[in-house]
Amino acid sequence: MVKSKFGEKFVNFLGKLDSLDRRIIFLIIGIVVLIPLLLPLGLPIETTQLTEDAFYALDALPQDAKVLMSFEYGPSTKPEIHPMAISVLRHLFSKGNKVIIMCLWPDGLFMANEALDLVARQEFDLEYGVDYVNLGYRPGNEAIIKGITKSFAANFSIDAKGTSISKLPIMNDIQTARDVDFIFSLSAGYPGAIEWVLYAGDPLQVPVSSGNTSIQVNQLLPYVKSGQMKGIIAGMPGAAEYETMVIRKIEENIGIITPEARELLPQFKERRNATKFMDAQSIAHLVIVLFIVLGNISFFVKRRQQRKY
Amino acid sequence: MYIGILGAWIAVFLTLSILSYLYEDNVFYKFAEHIFVGVSAAHWASIAFWNQVQPNLFGRLWPQAEVAALDGFQKFWYGIYHGLHVLFGKIFPEATINGVLYRGIGDQPQNLSYLIAFVLGLFMLFRLIPKIGWLSRWSLAYVIGMAAGLRLYGYMSSDVIGQIHATMLPLWTGNVGSSINNIILIVGVLTGLFYFFFSVEHKGALKVVSRIGIYFLMVYFGASFGFAVMGRISLLIGRFNDLILYSGKEYGFATPILLVVMVVVLILTTRKKKSEEV
Numbered sequence: 001m002v003k004s005k006f007g008e009k010f011v012n013f014l015g016k017l018d019s020l021d022r023r024i025i026f027l028i029i030g031i032v033v034l035i036p037l038l039l040p041l042g043l044p045i046e047t048t049q050l051t052e053d054a055f056y057a058l059d060a061l062p063q064d065a066k067v068l069m070s071f072e073y074g075p076s077t078k079p080e081i082h083p084m085a086i087s088v089l090r091h092l093f094s095k096g097n098k099v100i101i102m103c104l105w106p107d108g109l110f111m112a113n114e115a116l117d118l119v120a121r122q123e124f125d126l127e128y129g130v131d132y133v134n135l136g137y138r139p140g141n142e143a144i145i146k147g148i149t150k151s152f153a154a155n156f157s158i159d160a161k162g163t164s165i166s167k168l169p170i171m172n173d174i175q176t177a178r179d180v181d182f183i184f185s186l187s188a189g190y191p192g193a194i195e196w197v198l199y200a201g202d203p204l205q206v207p208v209s210s211g212n213t214s215i216q217v218n219q220l221l222p223y224v225k226s227g228q229m230k231g232i233i234a235g236m237p238g239a240a241e242y243e244t245m246v247i248r249k250i251e252e253n254i255g256i257i258t259p260e261a262r263e264l265l266p267q268f269k270e271r272r273n274a275t276k277f278m279d280a281q282s283i284a285h286l287v288i289v290l291f292i293v294l295g296n297i298s299f300f301v302k303r304r305q306q307r308k309y
Numbered sequence: 310m311y312i313g314i315l316g317a318w319i320a321v322f323l324t325l326s327i328l329s330y331l332y333e334d335n336v337f338y339k340f341a342e343h344i345f346v347g348v349s350a351a352h353w354a355s356i357a358f359w360n361q362v363q364p365n366l367f368g369r370l371w372p373q374a375e376v377a378a379l380d381g382f383q384k385f386w387y388g389i390y391h392g393l394h395v396l397f398g399k400i401f402p403e404a405t406i407n408g409v410l411y412r413g414i415g416d417q418p419q420n421l422s423y424l425i426a427f428v429l430g431l432f433m434l435f436r437l438i439p440k441i442g443w444l445s446r447w448s449l450a451y452v453i454g455m456a457a458g459l460r461l462y463g464y465m466s467s468d469v470i471g472q473i474h475a476t477m478l479p480l481w482t483g484n485v486g487s488s489i490n491n492i493i494l495i496v497g498v499l500t501g502l503f504y505f506f507f508s509v510e511h512k513g514a515l516k517v518v519s520r521i522g523i524y525f526l527m528v529y530f531g532a533s534f535g536f537a538v539m540g541r542i543s544l545l546i547g548r549f550n551d552l553i554l555y556s557g558k559e560y561g562f563a564t565p566i567l568l569v570v571m572v573v574v575l576i577l578t579t580r581k582k583k584s585e586e587v
Contacts (some may be wrong), residue, residue, distance in 0.1 A: 026331045033545055037553060079547020080540060106356040138365075139357045146459060157417045158364050164416050198463035204473060214540035218533045225494075226475030228467060235536065236543040277546045284542045 012239035015305055017298035025291065032287045043279050050224065051241040053231025054209045058088065059249070063096045063256050065181040066174065070196065071115075073188035074107025077213050082111060083239040083274035084211030085186050089119040090268060091246045093126065094261030098170055103137040103154065104144060104191045109160060111186075123264050127161075129168040136160030139146065141191040145199040148177045180202045185210045193220055197228050210239065236281055239274035247272070286309065315559040321567050324548050329571060335578065337571060363400060366427060371401070373413035387412050406449045497525040 058155060061067065069088070073081040092099055101116070103109045112134050120126045135156045138144045147155040152174055156165055165171045173179060177200045185208065187193040193210035201208035207230050214235030223229040233242050250257055250265050326341035332532045379387050390412050393401040402410045429448040436445040476498050478491040503515075504522030517587040556564035 023332060028550075029542075029545070033542065033549055034553075037549055039547065058459065076544065077540075079550070080543045095366075106353050109356070135358055137360050139361050142459060142463070143455070153417070155365070157368055157415050166416065195463075198467045199459075202467045214543065215533075215538040217536050222472055222475070223467075226477075228471055235539055236546070237539075273550075277543070277550070280546045280549075281539070281542055285461055286541070288538060288542075 011301055014294070014298045015301045018212045018302065028287065029284060030154050032159075033280045036283050037277075038150050040276060041283075043282055045237075045240045045244045045275055047241045047245055047277060048238075050231050051233055051238050051245065053224070054211075055231070055242060055245045056089070057078055058091060058184070059095070059208060059255055061095070061097060061181055064098075066098045066100060066170070066179070067182045067184055068100045068177065068180040069112075070183070070185045071101065071103045071108030071112040071185075072105045072192045073111060073213075074105055075110075077188035078111065079210055080213050080239065081188060082115065083236070083277075084233045084242060085111065086119055086271075087117040087239065087242045087246050087274070088184060088186075088211065088233075089115055090123070090261075090264075091195055091242075091249070093119060093124045093131070093251060094258055094264075095256045096244070096258050098134040100135065100174065101133065102135040102144075102148075103208050104141060104195075105188075106139075107132075108186075111173065112159070113117065122265060124260055124266050128161075129163070129171055130271035133165075134172050135142065135165070136162040140142055142195040142199050144156045144175050145177075145191070145195055149200055149204055151176060177206060180206060182206070183208045185212075186244055187212045187216065189213070189216070192216070193229070193232070194223070197223050202228060209233075211242075236274055236277055240272075240278045241261050241266075243272050243274050314560055318563045318567070321552060321555050321563040324552060325564075325567055325571050329575060332575060333579070335575060337574075356381040362430075364415050364417075367401065368413075368415035368432075369417050369423045370427065371413040372415055372417050372419050373404075373411050376410040376412055415585070418438055496521070501525050520521075 055255070058067070069085075072084065089099065099120075103112055116134060118130065119126075120132050124131075126132055129219050129264070135152075136159060138155055140155075144155055152171065153165060159165055159168060177183070182198055183196055183206055185193040185196045189198075189209050193208070196208050196210070200206060208228070209230045209232060210220065211233035212235070217232070217234045220229065220232050224232055233239060247265070247268055249255065249264055250261055250268070323341045323344070326337035330338040371387065374383070374387065376387065391403070392399055394403050394412070402414070429451055432444040432448040434445075435441045452585055476495065479496060480488065480492055480495070482488050482491065500518050500522035504519050504523070504526065509515060554560075554565045556562060
């Protein structure tokens, strides 16, 4: 029993919490997200098994490996997935791998162009059509995935710039999806990572991994557990972990690293968006947990008061 | 330079308009919502046409060919293309290279079987004409049949067989931790499946099994909710990051100016609405 006056007031306050104007909650969330973005705390990033599996699977590829990256996200999920796209591109280019990009979402084309503009053109200054190519967007969802397991040329007669793919050196020995060494899907929903496992990874036995939104993680975990996917980069925390691992790899000189990548290290360190965002994410989570706890206390207090009267 | 600033102002305005819904439904939100729907539809349609229909359909029916070398049926066939060029020059281009006239799109080999896809595609558009709208069902039948067949194979192979195979785990692996993991996984799968088995009444021992299944499902839903919250916060962080970026001098203080204007308008509208109600 609460005997003091303050205690009684506090219990009454808790009882009234469930009728709190939801706009106050929105405002509090807004403030707790905004403050760490303006005043970063620099909370440490610890890597997890899921991200490590994806990282090491890509890291184990030989220098001449060709990776197919599919962009299946748009501006709405850009904050979560775009940092992953940038980190994975940096990782692959820092090892000298070739990258073939395609998009199953119309908006994916813009995301791919933005990521390539930063990493391939501004940072690594690579040659289009030789070191990387953007095949662009094709409508058709899983039918396109199924299609490229038979023939790339039948589905992508031209790349995103309108060049015939027969004129692109990077595509010379790529006839089907079987000819790539790894498939990496940057996925925000359907069609996305699951479709890549179902229609390309499993039938062709090509390793598949994915960078995906948090909301998809539960759907994808069974594929990771069964070995059908080689780890996943899960949401913004995954992106921050991957960023950290790429930087650590170059800093500690682990595995294959090109000299260009070593020179670019300071820029990579400076442009760590996911890591910067994780402060806000962590603080917001703490506040939401607090809301849930208070909400539950409020529920029980109210029920007790109702029983009393 | 000016385009970049204009783009920032539009981005800030639309972001704040959508966020304003958290206060209440209002004219800014409705405006941004309608723009989003319209622009998305137009954007998708144009991208799909220029990336798929034009190069992959028309490009296979009429791949680029030298006009002087055409004869017989091909002469007639490319004559149709020329007619289309006269009507829609941008979609069906013709080019003179080194004084030689070429018709057609790209360098794919000609494949006239794509006429079937072309006709089925046209049938879909007949939905706009009620009298012959029934023809669109043929196209739909093809799409549904193809999708069902494609998915059935994928799901059976990867989801059903692949996942059953992954659940066949030893209960004792020689390591306590992994053995406990395997037991939890197997118990979770079996009890979860049993919860959806309705041919037997869930009472007695079966009720206990079913209840364990519910607990596993609740853990799944809880984890999904947690991930969903995490995702939404990430998106909010992304928008806030852009708003912070566009609040500087180089973008003409887009965020603070638009924020103040919108807050003032919303307050005035709410007051007006309240006074009208009174």
